[in-house]
Amino acid sequence: MDNLELFKILTKKIKEKDIISPKEMEIIDNNCEYLGISRILLMENAGKCVAEEVNKFKVELGEVPIFIFCGTGNNGGDGFAAARHLGNCSVILLGKEENIKTYEARENFKILKNLAEFGDISIKNVTHQNEILEILNEIENLDKAIIVDAMLGTGIRGELREPYKTVVEKLNEIKKKNDNIKIISVDVETGDLNADKVITFHKRKTINKENAIVKPIGIPKEAEYIVGWGDLKALSKRDPNSHKGENGKVLVIGGSKEFFGAPILTALAALKIADLVAVASVKDVVKKITNPELITYKLKGDYIGEKCIDKLIEISKKFDCIVLGNGLGVNEETKAFVNGFLERIGNKKVVIDADAIKVIEYEGFEFRENFIFTPHRREFEYMGINLDNLPSSTIVLKGRYDVIFNKNNVKINKTGNSGMTVGGTGDILCGIIGGLYAKNEAFLSACCGCFINGYAGDLLLKEKGYYYTPIDIIEKIPHVLKLFG
Numbered sequence: 001m002d003n004l005e006l007f008k009i010l011t012k013k014i015k016e017k018d019i020i021s022p023k024e025m026e027i028i029d030n031n032c033e034y035l036g037i038s039r040i041l042l043m044e045n046a047g048k049c050v051a052e053e054v055n056k057f058k059v060e061l062g063e064v065p066i067f068i069f070c071g072t073g074n075n076g077g078d079g080f081a082a083a084r085h086l087g088n089c090s091v092i093l094l095g096k097e098e099n100i101k102t103y104e105a106r107e108n109f110k111i112l113k114n115l116a117e118f119g120d121i122s123i124k125n126v127t128h129q130n131e132i133l134e135i136l137n138e139i140e141n142l143d144k145a146i147i148v149d150a151m152l153g154t155g156i157r158g159e160l161r162e163p164y165k166t167v168v169e170k171l172n173e174i175k176k177k178n179d180n181i182k183i184i185s186v187d188v189e190t191g192d193l194n195a196d197k198v199i200t201f202h203k204r205k206t207i208n209k210e211n212a213i214v215k216p217i218g219i220p221k222e223a224e225y226i227v228g229w230g231d232l233k234a235l236s237k238r239d240p241n242s243h244k245g246e247n248g249k250v251l252v253i254g255g256s257k258e259f260f261g262a263p264i265l266t267a268l269a270a271l272k273i274a275d276l277v278a279v280a281s282v283k284d285v286v287k288k289i290t291n292p293e294l295i296t297y298k299l300k301g302d303y304i305g306e307k308c309i310d311k312l313i314e315i316s317k318k319f320d321c322i323v324l325g326n327g328l329g330v331n332e333e334t335k336a337f338v339n340g341f342l343e344r345i346g347n348k349k350v351v352i353d354a355d356a357i358k359v360i361e362y363e364g365f366e367f368r369e370n371f372i373f374t375p376h377r378r379e380f381e382y383m384g385i386n387l388d389n390l391p392s393s394t395i396v397l398k399g400r401y402d403v404i405f406n407k408n409n410v411k412i413n414k415t416g417n418s419g420m421t422v423g424g425t426g427d428i429l430c431g432i433i434g435g436l437y438a439k440n441e442a443f444l445s446a447c448c449g450c451f452i453n454g455y456a457g458d459l460l461l462k463e464k465g466y467y468y469t470p471i472d473i474i475e476k477i478p479h480v481l482k483l484f485g
């Protein structure tokens with residue numbers, strides 16, 4: 001079974017989510033763009049859906065005035081598109097035209113302005129409280145009307161602020177007095193607006209009430225499965241006021257008398273993302289580390305063995321995430337260490353790679369959700385994962401297509417190229433994942449790690465052909481993060 005076949009099996013075994021968070025929706029929206037589906041196309045479909053629902057109310061109420069309240073985000077953009085599909089309506093933009101935030105919303109607004117010049121769509125740009133109240137008073141005096149709430153959607157954060165607060169309060173008052181004022185919310189009710197209908201796009205959101213009507217807008221299911229720049233945009237942002245160490249501390253445990261390069265590559269990759277990276281290894285490795293940015297912990301012996309467990313458990317307490325396994329060696333000593341260490345590490349975040357994967361005793365092993373495994377095909381087969389009882393741990397099966405999964409999620413990553421088959425790229429991948437995992441959730445970190453590693457390789461392929469090295473990949477990590485962060 002190749003990676004693509006495994007991916008297909010997993011998409012059938014893992015239940016598709018019917019409710020998603022606004023953050024998950026943003027990842028999907030952005031990954032639609034990654035797949036080549038423009039936002040303006042989705043907005044068009046969203047606008048059309050809303051217009052269809054408004055028309056259903058018109059059947060019930062007859063010809064009535066329609067007011068579309070639009071915010072300056074993409075929820076407002078959906079309102080502009082709906083207005084064009086409807087014709088004969090009043091669009092109320094709550095803010096200044098120059099504050100419309102996105103290209104697609106601005107383009108839709110421009111079209112409306114062209115139509116409004118001579119057609120029957122009217123546009124009111126309101127910025128002052130008294131202008132808003134004037135319109136709301138006008139609505140209050142009507143027998144019937146349809147209101148479209150395209151004020152705020154999945155971008156809503158925290159308590160409702162002005163001018164939306166006044167509009168929502170006043171509309172709720174009006175609605176209470178006159179049930180022939182029908183309100184349709186676009187995607188999400190703005191604050192606690194008492195809408196008659198909520199038309200939500202693609203899937204129900206965690207912030208929707210139960211009665212939201214879900215409408216497809218042309219988002220293919222592949223957009224939920226692909227890893228793209230949408231995942232990267234969802235990573236936690238660096239706080240400009242943060243202090244040293246607050247953006248993640250990673251401890252790499254690996255290396256042996258025979259292998260010294262692997263843990264160093266892992267640590268250098270993690271260092272591009274986390275604030276603080278340390279390597280705990282045997283003396284032969286530690287003496288080769290000349291990079292002053294890396295912290296080192298020297299352990300006794302030629303291999304990291306059982307006798308190191310107490311010390312490493314203690315050191316681990318100072319770090320957010322541990323990357324375990326690179327260059328460790330496969331023998332009785334390292335086997336005893338890895339199994340004993342993982343048993344005692346509790347719920348600390350651990351990325352498990354390479355030799356550590358090979359020495360774990362999987363019989364009765366507990367695949368905890370704080371573990372990420374990064375096997376290649378042979379290691380994956382050795383792990384003997386039961387596809388009928390998927391693990392809580394996140395598994396990254398590396399390959400031409402990386403398959404990332406756990407019992408609740410599955411995704412596929414297609415960045416990367418055959419120049420990346422050289423030794424060391426796997427060590428870099430788990431370093432990147434470790435750096436991200438220090439400050440993010442396991443599944444997102446694993447997905448983003450695969451994307452970043454592969455994309456760095458793709459940039460290098462364009463620049464240098466296949467003549468690049470693992471160190472070149474490490475140097476490209478910040479470029480990828482800057483492109484999509």
Ligand SMILES: NC(=O)C1=CN([C@@H]2O[C@H](COP(=O)(O)OP(=O)(O)OC[C@H]3O[C@@H](n4cnc5c(N)ncnc54)[C@H](O)[C@@H]3O)[C@@H](O)[C@H]2O)[C@@H](O)CC1
Binds near residue numbers: 030
């Ligand atoms: N991204 C996409 O590809 C698509 C998005 N669509 C629409 O876009 C919406 C999301 O758009 P945006 O991300 O631009 O977000 P919103 O349109 O929900 O608005 C976000 C803006 O509102 C303001 N805001 C946030 N919280 C506030 C509060 N509590 N009080 C007052 N103002 C507040 C902020 O300035 C923020 O920029 C979706 O709900 C959906 O309606 C659709 O067009 C379909 C496609």
Ligand SMILES: [K+]
Binds near residue numbers: 153189190
């Ligand atoms: K809304």
